[in-house]
Amino acid sequence: MVEISKRDWKLYRERVGEWQEHYMEGLTKEYIELLSSPGKASDHFWELEKRIKEDRKHPGVLIQMRKSSAIWDIAMFVGEEVITMADLEGFSEDLIDAVKLILRR
Numbered sequence: 001m002v003e004i005s006k007r008d009w010k011l012y013r014e015r016v017g018e019w020q021e022h023y024m025e026g027l028t029k030e031y032i033e034l035l036s037s038p039g040k041a042s043d044h045f046w047e048l049e050k051r052i053k054e055d056r057k058h059p060g061v062l063i064q065m066r067k068s069s070a071i072w073d074i075a076m077f078v079g080e081e082v083i084t085m086a087d088l089e090g091f092s093e094d095l096i097d098a099v100k101l102i103l104r105r
Contacts, residue, residue: 023060
């Protein structure tokens with residue numbers, strides 16, 4: 001596996017917050033739909049609490065920034081449709097190729 005370059009690591013750290021923000025915007029819309037759906041308020045509350053507990057574990061919400069796992073994390077972001085391959089513009093070809101390789105597995 002390719003080790004992330006200093007340049008790619010810097011770019012990743014600059015962008016990951018924006019990627020997470022985008023992911024959480026989607027979650028917020030899902031939560032609003034859940035809370036606005038027909039049914040009892042208590043059911044909505046407990047379902048939302050369950051969802052938030054699960055969603056907190058997703059790297060789109062909370063991620064440990066490690067250089068050693070950055071390429072894997074980027075591949076996960078693409079695989080989970082948090083970002084697209086187009087969002088990797090500016091990263092090195094080596095990193096992009098490594099992400100593609102991971103996604104093909």
